[in-house]
Amino acid sequence: MNAPTDDTTSAKPSNFLRAIIDRDLEQGTYASRRWAGTPGDAAHHAAGEPDPAKIRTRFPPEPNGYLHIGHAKSICLNFGLARDYGGVCHLRFDDTNPEKEETEYVNAIIDAVKWLGFDWQSNFNGQAQDHLYYASNYFDFMYRAAEYLIEAG
Numbered sequence: 001m002n003a004p005t006d007d008t009t010s011a012k013p014s015n016f017l018r019a020i021i022d023r024d025l026e027q028g029t030y031a032s033r034r035w036a037g038t039p040g041d042a043a044h045h046a047a048g049e050p051d052p053a054k055i056r057t058r059f060p061p062e063p064n065g066y067l068h069i070g071h072a073k074s075i076c077l078n079f080g081l082a083r084d085y086g087g088v089c090h091l092r093f094d095d096t097n098p099e100k101e102e103t104e105y106v107n108a109i110i111d112a113v114k115w116l117g118f119d120w121q122s123n124f125n126g127q128a129q130d131h132l133y134y135a136s137n138y139f140d141f142m143y144r145a146a147e148y149l150i151e152a153g
Contacts, residue, residue, distance in 0.1 A: 015116055019078075021055060037129070039092070039138055052124035057085035060135075063093050064100040067112050069152065070076070079118035090132040091120040 024030060035056075036048030057078040061071060082089035091113060095101050113119070120131040135142070 002064070002112045005051040017081065021081065025054060025085070035103040039090075039133060040141060052087040053122065055082060055085045056090065057087065058092050060092045060094045061109050062097065063095055063102065063109060064097060065105060067109055072112070072116060075113055075116050075118060079113070079116075083118070087123045088119060088122045088131055090131040090133055091119070092135060094129075094135050098136075 022082045028050075028089075033051045034048040035053070036045045037053035059075055059078045061067065067075075079089040081087070093106060093109070095106075120139075122129050122131060
């Protein structure tokens, strides 16, 4: 059997997410986005520096059990897209149900992400940053956002 004459082995796989990201990067849709260094609302980020990450994704597991194959797919998708596009993937634990959450599950999730070959570190312009977050650290922000949404109808 003859080898293919075109170079299909180096073509990047594509899907609708990559098409959207490619279009947004080409059009500069988020080129003026700012990042304040931690999660927050628009005012928080407006006070930040221009975002050095081309894209930001997140993997938000709930630490109430061990991961399954669907989680592995999400890890590979979100961390992989961030890696492929010069971005950052935030590992943000959705620890909003403390009765069912345990440190054992947090550690197992961290181990699974690392085992799949990913991490949540970034290094832009010589500045290393850790992108491991816990939703419980932002309850005040989420509460204010919920109040606003209720008042807005």
